Amino acid sequence: MPRTSEPWRKPPKAWKHEPGRPAPGRTHEQTDRRHPIGTRAHEGLRQASQGTRTLRTGPPHPMSTPFETLTALRDEWQALQPLSAENEARLWKKLRLWWNYHSNHIEGNTLTYGETELLLLHDRTTGNHSHREYLEMKAHDVGIEHARTLAADKSRLLTEGDIRDLNKIILKEPFWKAAETADGQPTRKEIIPGQYKTTPNNVRLPQGDIFFFASVEDTPPRMAELAAWMRRELDSPTLHPVAFAAKLHHDFVRIHPFDDGNGRVARLLVNYVLLRSGYLPLIVRTEDKANYLTALRLADAGEIGALVEYFQSLAAQSLEWGIKAARGESIEEPSDVEKEVQIFVRGQKSGDPGPPPRTPTQVRELILHGVEPFFRILDQKLATLSPLFAETGKPDIASVAQKIGLLLRSTAASPDYRWEKRFDFFGYTGKADAPFDFSTTIQVAFEPADYRICCDGNVLKSLRYDEMLTKEQSEHLAASILKAAFER
Template identity: 35%
Template sequence: MQPIEEALALKEELDALRPLTKEQEDIIMQKFRLDWNYNSNNLEGNSLTYGETKALLLHGITAQGKPLKDHFEITGHDEAIKWIEDLVKGDYPLTENFIRELHTLLLKSPYEVKAITPDGQPTTRRIEVGQYKTAPNHVKTKTGEIFRFATPEETPAKMHDLLTWYHTKSSDLETNPIILASEFHYRFIRIHPFDDGNGRTARILMNFILMKYGYPPVIIRTEDKENYFFALQQADAGIIEPFITYISQNLIRSLQIMISGAKGESINEPDDIDKEIALLEHRLKSSSEVLKLRKTKEVLLDVYDNSVAKLWNAFLIANRKFDRFYIHTKAALNLDAYRFESNTAFVEGREILERYDDHTAFNRIYMEYRFERFNRENFRNFDYYSIIIFHFDLVDGYSVEYQGKKLKKKYGMQLTEKEVESIITTISKAHTEHIEKEMK
């Protein structure tokens, strides 16, 4: 049986086992999410191991010595997966706005990367999120030839054509969803519409299409990347069938996992035990380090890069929603006696923390957002002050104080996405209630 036919047969077997219980779906999708997050990012050079990825997503444990950007790539990718998991349950259309929003979720915020100018000189290039590329992103092949993607000028029209093609195909009842999803992946990569993140975006969009048709996601394993890239290169040469076959083979693996889970059988794979051992070693190492950690420069920078950063960004986004109600607003980040009010406050704060004289004497970081003069007519003028404070103990760890509440964390343990969301929800609700009280 050909791979695509085998996948269709397994899909029928899976459909006969539906509906799955919520517990079955949760167990299966957690495995898919972890594998998907690790492999898709590792394919693009992310340094986090499978164990470190799992520790970050399930327990909020950051990997010592690994770049902050690598952690953000994993958490952004996880947010994007969860987003499309919700969307496939409804009739959400695939549009260019959807793709740009997905790209924004993945990459979170603009950043700079090293690049080479056309005349071979080193430079830096700013990567924008949720926007089509503004500079060519051609690549040099192993033979030294330049393989050209769509130019920035061509990209909007080509993306419009891609979506038109997709909607025509998806509205045809005779369309094979496996071929549709695979071909969409390749056509998207052939355009390469963004400055960065095209591979991750293409794989998520392919899986979004498959999941809309009731298939599980395809996981391209990092150890199989040579076969994956070779299949893409064959498609570049005009031979797309090997790529569709490759996607079908990996879909078979996902279908078999989902069928086993639907039957109540174990969905652990042979290499899962190796992953679990790696995770156990990571936990033991982390626990050991937590017991020894004191307030040092490295420990403070770890908290700053991985907890303060997440909360500061969320704090600004949440408070800016209230700007329109006041005449003047101002945000500031304070590190002990140092105060920063510019757009680069976080970077300036890190520079101060980096060269602080005595890190054992460093006590607190607090972020504030001042709202001055309520601007609605027929209501009394009033101000509002939103604040979050990080306190740093010598040995015990750090705490986050907000709206009369306090969250304590050990050094080496970072704020999770849920904790950040809870803090932001609390301060936003408090602000809303204050406005309502003043307007009565």
């Protein structure tokens, strides 16, 4: 069949029943076998892909990038091919490291960016991490190369077996993992790479509710259905590649077919679709995890457009890097340079002794040049909520370094030191039926091997004592705290 330059613009095949309405006595999912999220949702994505409908499911999304702009960036990127060997190498070094580091870190891997680079580029290890974390980082790197190879082969379509293989590759070998019984009792379960779940893997939400994924019995048929739809869309596109990738990601995680590695496989599938369509891989950054999860929650509620728009912004960022690299321009960000310096300094140390110990001098420097600026940024962001409250309270940051230094000198033998500050908002004056108050507590924990930024008891970021909290990291942390406060 002849293809247009944008095959996803062609009209879809006619439906046998009214779009958006299930056949009598059947659910949307039972009726709509071609598009597992339902006819109505697919029709909205298709219209947006063709430019006949603006993809909105609520208020304007702050990260919106129109499909036309994204396609223009893709075309500009394609026109600059081929890249020189040098420019190709530095672009893929960045994409490879970011993809590996962030996709694993989002799921709980504790290797730093510098440790990821040492491991993947220099085959060296440092830090005090479990063997499993090093193994998964290297295995994920193999998974990325496998996904790139699959995407480059235009003669074959991805299969359900390929999806299982991706999970098998990134998990590497069987292992035991902590789990919970149906009645909430702690237990352990063996994880078999590439094998569909054999027990429920539903999750308990922070408020105590259970979020249900596909049952063990429903997983094989639903994965077969998803794979069949995916192959049809790959062969005869009706959606823009980013809309396709977002829908594939969401449908996959709603099934949650594996006992472990579902998020990483979902992001590998997203980038398989993008690479096959001439785009560059998008990177979901660990600092932006709150926005990522919010977009997924909105998709769960039927607002798939939020996830599409979020992915649009990330795909545009990667294309902008690619265009800069192709033109010989710098693609380094300030945080990248700082990371490279940290790696160089660490590499010059004979024997690589591991993380440096905590000292009063180091802590004072980290506070003066990292933690204190972070709190000033956070203070500015949270101040945007002040007009909604009659009274606010915030910490005095000015003398933090001096106070911490005195405490450390007097308690140098203590196992750790934690500094907590509360931001209080009293007497809501907005349009809610009843006034309310809320507080958020930010904690900096200076422990023997590292220091951690925490919000209401949750660790947001851990760093070594030779790693300064950068301005970019501070901006992302402050933004995630503001978002969490706003969503209360």
